[in-house]
Amino acid sequence: MPEAVRGAGTALLTDHYELTMLQAALRDGTAARHAVFEVFARRLPQGRRYGVTAGTGRFLDALERFRFGADELDFLTRSGVVDDATAAWLERFRFGGDVWGYAEGDCYFPGSPILRVEGTFAETVLLETLALSVFNHDCAIAAAASRMVQAAGGRPLIEMGSRRTHEGAAVAAARVAHLCGFATTSNLEAGRTYGVPTAGTAAHAFTLLHDDERAAFRSQLSASGTDTTLLVDTYDVAEAVRTAVELAGPGLGAVRIDSGDLRAVAEEARRQLDGLGARGTRVVVTGDLDEYAIAALAAAPCDAYGVGTSLVTGSGAPTASLVYKLVAREDASGDLVPVAKSSPGKSGTGGRKHAHRRFQDGVAVAELVSTDAPAPEPGTEDRPLQVPLVTAGRVVGREPLEAARERHRRALAELPPAALHLTKGDPALPTLTGQS
Amino acid sequence: MPEAVRGAGTALLTDHYELTMLQAALRDGTAARHAVFEVFARRLPQGRRYGVTAGTGRFLDALERFRFGADELDFLTRSGVVDDATAAWLERFRFGGDVWGYAEGDCYFPGSPILRVEGTFAETVLLETLALSVFNHDCAIAAAASRMVQAAGGRPLIEMGSRRTHEGAAVAAARVAHLCGFATTSNLEAGRTYGVPTAGTAAHAFTLLHDDERAAFRSQLSASGTDTTLLVDTYDVAEAVRTAVELAGPGLGAVRIDSGDLRAVAEEARRQLDGLGARGTRVVVTGDLDEYAIAALAAAPCDAYGVGTSLVTGSGAPTASLVYKLVAREDASGDLVPVAKSSPGKSGTGGRKHAHRRFQDGVAVAELVSTDAPAPEPGTEDRPLQVPLVTAGRVVGREPLEAARERHRRALAELPPAALHLTKGDPALPTLTGQS
The missing domain is CATH 3.20.140.10 (nicotinate phosphoribosyltransferase)
Structure with missing residues (x-):
C-alpha cells in the first residue's frame, strides 16, 4: 500500500x-x-x-x-x-x-x-x-452516503468531496462512499489504495483557459473521445449544449450542470438534447447536493449526481x-x-x-x-x-x-x-x- | 518528518x-x-x-x-x-x-x-x-478554535478531539488549535510532527480497571506525582475529591470533571477543595464544550477547558x-x-x-x-x-x-x-x- x-x-x-x-x-x-x-x-x-x-x-x-x-x-x-x-x-x-x-x-x-x-x-x-x-x-x-444512495433511487452517484475535507480523510470518505453504493469517486488515491473506480472530466477552469468554449470542448472531445462529459454552465447553458452536440454529434456521453436551479436547468437541457437528436446523452448534475436535494430531483431528467461537501461532512x-x-x-x-x-x-x-x-x-x-x-x-x-x-x-x-x-x-x-x-x-x- | x-x-x-x-x-x-x-x-x-x-x-x-x-x-x-x-x-x-x-x-x-x-x-x-x-x-x-480561545478569556484550553475525527485530520486539527491559542493537545503525533505541547493523565477506564477509586488515584499519584490531574466523576464527585486530597495532600495539581452540570459541579468541587485546604488545586472541565458553553462558564471556578468534538468538527x-x-x-x-x-x-x-x-x-x-x-x-x-x-x-x-x-x-x-x-x-x- x-x-x-x-x-x-x-x-x-x-x-x-x-x-x-x-x-x-x-x-x-x-x-x-x-x-x-x-x-x-x-x-x-x-x-x-x-x-x-x-x-x-x-x-x-x-x-x-x-x-x-x-x-x-x-x-x-x-x-x-x-x-x-x-x-x-x-x-x-x-x-x-x-x-x-x-x-x-x-x-x-x-x-x-x-x-x-x-x-x-x-x-x-x-x-x-x-x-x-x-x-x-x-x-x-457512511450514514450520510447510505441515505444519499437511497435518495438517488438507482441513479449513479459520483463522490467528489475531496476538496472539502482533510486530504487524508478524503481518501477514507471515498472508500466509504463506494462501500455504501456510490458508483465512483474523483479521488485518485482512493483508486490506487482501495480500488474505488475513479471518474472526472473537466472543471470550469478548462473552459476559461481556452479562447472560447468551442475550443475547450473541441480539445476535450479530441483528448477524451465523444463519450466524455462536457461541462456546460461556464457561460450560457443553452449555447453550450448546442455547441457540444454540434461538435460531438448525438453520441455525446453527457453534459454536466453545476449551478442554477438544477431541476429547471436539467429539464431544459434534456429538452434541448432530445431536440438535437442526442437522446442518449446523459445529464449529470452537481453543486451543493445532499440527500434531500437529490430526493427533490427524483422527477427531474438527471442521469447521475455528483456529491461533495455534504458527503464528506456527514451531511450535518x-x-x-x-x-x-x-x-x-x-x-x-x-x-x-x-x-x-x-x-x-x-x-x-x-x-x-x-x-x-x-x-x-x-x-x-x-x-x-x-x-x-x-x-x-x-x-x-x-x-x-x-x-x-x-x-x-x-x-x-x-x-x-x-x-x-x-x-x-x-x-x-x-x-x-x-x-x-x-x-x-x-x-x-x-x-x-x-x-x- | x-x-x-x-x-x-x-x-x-x-x-x-x-x-x-x-x-x-x-x-x-x-x-x-x-x-x-x-x-x-x-x-x-x-x-x-x-x-x-x-x-x-x-x-x-x-x-x-x-x-x-x-x-x-x-x-x-x-x-x-x-x-x-x-x-x-x-x-x-x-x-x-x-x-x-x-x-x-x-x-x-x-x-x-x-x-x-x-x-x-x-x-x-x-x-x-x-x-x-x-x-x-x-x-x-481554525475559525472554531479562535472563537473558543476568545470565549475562554485567558484560561488555558486543551485540544482533545482526536477520537472524533479522521486520524490524519486529528493531527492537523491539533496543530491548528495551537496556532489559534490552545495551550496543549492530547495528540502525540502533533507533538512529534509539529512540536505542539501534549498533555493527558487518565480516563475513566483507569479508575474502572482498579479495585476501587482509591487504588486508581494512588497508582496515578505514584506514577505521575502530586501535580497530576485526577478524574473525579467516575462514581461520586464529592467522595472522589475527598479521596484525592486525602491521598495527594493539598498540593494536588488538578481535578477533572467530565460530566454533569459543569458549572454546578465545578463550583461544588472548588468549595470542597478550598475547605480541604487545597486552594491551589485547579479545576479542569471537559465534556461536550463549544465556544458558547465555554463562555457560559466564565463566572464558574474553572481553571482550564478541554475541548473535543466541537473543535475538530469546526463547531457547526x-x-x-x-x-x-x-x-x-x-x-x-x-x-x-x-x-x-x-x-x-x-x-x-x-x-x-x-x-x-x-x-x-x-x-x-x-x-x-x-x-x-x-x-x-x-x-x-x-x-x-x-x-x-x-x-x-x-x-x-x-x-x-x-x-x-x-x-x-x-x-x-x-x-x-x-x-x-x-x-x-x-x-x-x-x-x-x-x-x-
Missing part, C-alpha cells in the same frame, strides 16, 4: 493519556489484567434511523502498523511522556489480543457493540484513540459519537467482572455484550444486545452480528471492499421499509438490552 | 479531472499558458465575523512531496487515467511556479485571496485539490467553503487576460488580486481586494496582506508554528472589538473590491 495513505506507523495517532495510564498500570501491576473494551454509540445523530458500520478494513490496516519504533520512542522519552521502563515495554509491544466486531457495511443502532477489543489492559487501552478516530469518521460519512453529522468503554476486567483473584461508570448522565452497562438481530418473516424487528445469549422467541430468528476480526493478534477479518458493499446492500434490504425514509425519525429498530 | 503524517507522496491526493484536463491541455498546446489561480471564500459560515488563514505550513510541506513516482504513474496508466505522453510529462513534473498567500494565522474575509498560485496552467491546475483539502480543513478548524462549520478559481491566463498572443465564469449564481471576478487591510487609528476598518494598488485615503494606512510562499518552485515561506500563533494573536487585536463577539453577525470588515 502506498505510504501517502497507509503511512509507516500509526502508534502516535494516540492520546497522551493512554500512555500515562499504561505507565501507571505497568507500575502497579494492573497492566496485565484481562480487559474488554467496547465501541458503541449511545445515540444516533438527531433523526437518523440507522447507523452504518464502516472503517473496519482501515482499522485492521492501521492496527498492523501500530508499532513503537525508534523514532516514536525517542519522541516519547525525550518529551517525558513515558519513562525508560515504559519505553522498553512499548518497544516490544505487539497487539496480541482479540477483536470482534459488526461486519463492515452492516447497520447498527444505539448501544450496538460494533467493536470489541479484548486482551490485557495495556494492549487494549492503547488502541482507544486510533479505533475511535477511524470508526467515528468512517461511520459518520460529521462524527458518529462512538465511544470506547471498558466494560469488564479481571479482578485481583483473576475473575472477569463487569464495570461501568455510575456518575449521572453518562452511566454505562457493564459486561461483555453479545449482539443479534431479530427477524420476523424475514424483516428485522429488533437489535438484541445482552451479556447473555438471547432467549429464543417463537416465530423469530436471531442472526449473530459479531464476527472475528483479530485473533490472538493476527488479522483474520480482512475482506475485499466489494464484500462490505454487497453486505450493506443486503443489510438495508432486511430493515423495515420505514428505515429508509429520509425524514427525521427514531432508530428503525429498538435495541433490547439484557444482563446476566 | 515522520511518515505517518507527512507521507511519502501527495500527488494522488488529487481529483481525477485535474489529470484529464492536463492531458487535453498538453495535446492542444494550452498547458503552457501562464495561469493565475486564487483561493478564496465567497462567504464566511453563517454568522461568523472573521475567517482564519490556516494550513499554509502543511500545504508547503505537502507541495514539496507532490511528485509522480513509479507507483503513481503505474496506477495512472494502468487505470487509463492518463496516456503515456502525459505520464512522461508527470514523471518530470516539479512545480516551478510562484505561490503568494495571506500569512498563516492572519484573518480573512469574504473574497480575500488567501492563496494565489501562478505558473503554467499544467502545473497550477494540478494543485487544486490538494490546496483546497488542506485549507478548507484547517481554516474551518466543518469546511471553510474555499474555492480555487482561474482568474487570469495567457491568451494566444501571450497577453495575460482576466477570466471568470458568467453563469448565474456563481460568477466570479477576473484578474490577479492584490489585498490590503486598511487601518484607521490602529484599528482595521476594511479589506481591500483589487486588481489595482489601493487608492490612498487620508487618515488611513494600508497593510499588504500577501507574502511570498513559493518562488520559482522553491518554498520560501516556511516559518515556525509559534510565529503563526503570535501573528494570529496580533491579527485579532487589530480588528474592531465587535469582531470578537460570539453572537452571530456580519463579517467584521467590509471587503472593498475594485478592478483595473
Whole structure:
C-alpha cells in the first residue's frame, strides 16, 4: 500500500493519556489484567434511523502498523511522556489480543457493540484513540452516503468531496462512499489504495483557459473521445449544449450542470438534447447536493449526481459519537467482572455484550444486545452480528471492499421499509438490552 | 518528518479531472499558458465575523512531496487515467511556479485571496485539490478554535478531539488549535510532527480497571506525582475529591470533571477543595464544550477547558467553503487576460488580486481586494496582506508554528472589538473590491 495513505506507523495517532495510564498500570501491576473494551454509540445523530458500520478494513490496516519504533520512542522519552521502563515495554509491544466486531457495511443502532477489543489492559487501552478516530469518521460519512444512495433511487452517484475535507480523510470518505453504493469517486488515491473506480472530466477552469468554449470542448472531445462529459454552465447553458452536440454529434456521453436551479436547468437541457437528436446523452448534475436535494430531483431528467461537501461532512453529522468503554476486567483473584461508570448522565452497562438481530418473516424487528445469549422467541430468528476480526493478534477479518458493499446492500434490504425514509425519525429498530 | 503524517507522496491526493484536463491541455498546446489561480471564500459560515488563514505550513510541506513516482504513474496508466505522453510529462513534473498567500494565522474575509498560485496552467491546475483539502480543513478548524480561545478569556484550553475525527485530520486539527491559542493537545503525533505541547493523565477506564477509586488515584499519584490531574466523576464527585486530597495532600495539581452540570459541579468541587485546604488545586472541565458553553462558564471556578468534538468538527462549520478559481491566463498572443465564469449564481471576478487591510487609528476598518494598488485615503494606512510562499518552485515561506500563533494573536487585536463577539453577525470588515 502506498505510504501517502497507509503511512509507516500509526502508534502516535494516540492520546497522551493512554500512555500515562499504561505507565501507571505497568507500575502497579494492573497492566496485565484481562480487559474488554467496547465501541458503541449511545445515540444516533438527531433523526437518523440507522447507523452504518464502516472503517473496519482501515482499522485492521492501521492496527498492523501500530508499532513503537525508534523514532516514536525517542519522541516519547525525550518529551517525558513515558519513562525508560515504559519505553522498553512499548518497544516490544505487539497487539496480541482479540477483536470482534459488526461486519463492515452492516447497520447498527444505539448501544450496538460494533467493536470489541479484548486482551490485557495495556494492549487494549492503547488502541482507544486510533479505533475511535477511524470508526467515528468512517461511520459518520457512511450514514450520510447510505441515505444519499437511497435518495438517488438507482441513479449513479459520483463522490467528489475531496476538496472539502482533510486530504487524508478524503481518501477514507471515498472508500466509504463506494462501500455504501456510490458508483465512483474523483479521488485518485482512493483508486490506487482501495480500488474505488475513479471518474472526472473537466472543471470550469478548462473552459476559461481556452479562447472560447468551442475550443475547450473541441480539445476535450479530441483528448477524451465523444463519450466524455462536457461541462456546460461556464457561460450560457443553452449555447453550450448546442455547441457540444454540434461538435460531438448525438453520441455525446453527457453534459454536466453545476449551478442554477438544477431541476429547471436539467429539464431544459434534456429538452434541448432530445431536440438535437442526442437522446442518449446523459445529464449529470452537481453543486451543493445532499440527500434531500437529490430526493427533490427524483422527477427531474438527471442521469447521475455528483456529491461533495455534504458527503464528506456527514451531511450535518460529521462524527458518529462512538465511544470506547471498558466494560469488564479481571479482578485481583483473576475473575472477569463487569464495570461501568455510575456518575449521572453518562452511566454505562457493564459486561461483555453479545449482539443479534431479530427477524420476523424475514424483516428485522429488533437489535438484541445482552451479556447473555438471547432467549429464543417463537416465530423469530436471531442472526449473530459479531464476527472475528483479530485473533490472538493476527488479522483474520480482512475482506475485499466489494464484500462490505454487497453486505450493506443486503443489510438495508432486511430493515423495515420505514428505515429508509429520509425524514427525521427514531432508530428503525429498538435495541433490547439484557444482563446476566 | 515522520511518515505517518507527512507521507511519502501527495500527488494522488488529487481529483481525477485535474489529470484529464492536463492531458487535453498538453495535446492542444494550452498547458503552457501562464495561469493565475486564487483561493478564496465567497462567504464566511453563517454568522461568523472573521475567517482564519490556516494550513499554509502543511500545504508547503505537502507541495514539496507532490511528485509522480513509479507507483503513481503505474496506477495512472494502468487505470487509463492518463496516456503515456502525459505520464512522461508527470514523471518530470516539479512545480516551478510562484505561490503568494495571506500569512498563516492572519484573518480573512469574504473574497480575500488567501492563496494565489501562478505558473503554467499544467502545473497550477494540478494543485487544486490538494490546496483546497488542506485549507478548507484547517481554516474551518481554525475559525472554531479562535472563537473558543476568545470565549475562554485567558484560561488555558486543551485540544482533545482526536477520537472524533479522521486520524490524519486529528493531527492537523491539533496543530491548528495551537496556532489559534490552545495551550496543549492530547495528540502525540502533533507533538512529534509539529512540536505542539501534549498533555493527558487518565480516563475513566483507569479508575474502572482498579479495585476501587482509591487504588486508581494512588497508582496515578505514584506514577505521575502530586501535580497530576485526577478524574473525579467516575462514581461520586464529592467522595472522589475527598479521596484525592486525602491521598495527594493539598498540593494536588488538578481535578477533572467530565460530566454533569459543569458549572454546578465545578463550583461544588472548588468549595470542597478550598475547605480541604487545597486552594491551589485547579479545576479542569471537559465534556461536550463549544465556544458558547465555554463562555457560559466564565463566572464558574474553572481553571482550564478541554475541548473535543466541537473543535475538530469546526463547531457547526466543518469546511471553510474555499474555492480555487482561474482568474487570469495567457491568451494566444501571450497577453495575460482576466477570466471568470458568467453563469448565474456563481460568477466570479477576473484578474490577479492584490489585498490590503486598511487601518484607521490602529484599528482595521476594511479589506481591500483589487486588481489595482489601493487608492490612498487620508487618515488611513494600508497593510499588504500577501507574502511570498513559493518562488520559482522553491518554498520560501516556511516559518515556525509559534510565529503563526503570535501573528494570529496580533491579527485579532487589530480588528474592531465587535469582531470578537460570539453572537452571530456580519463579517467584521467590509471587503472593498475594485478592478483595473
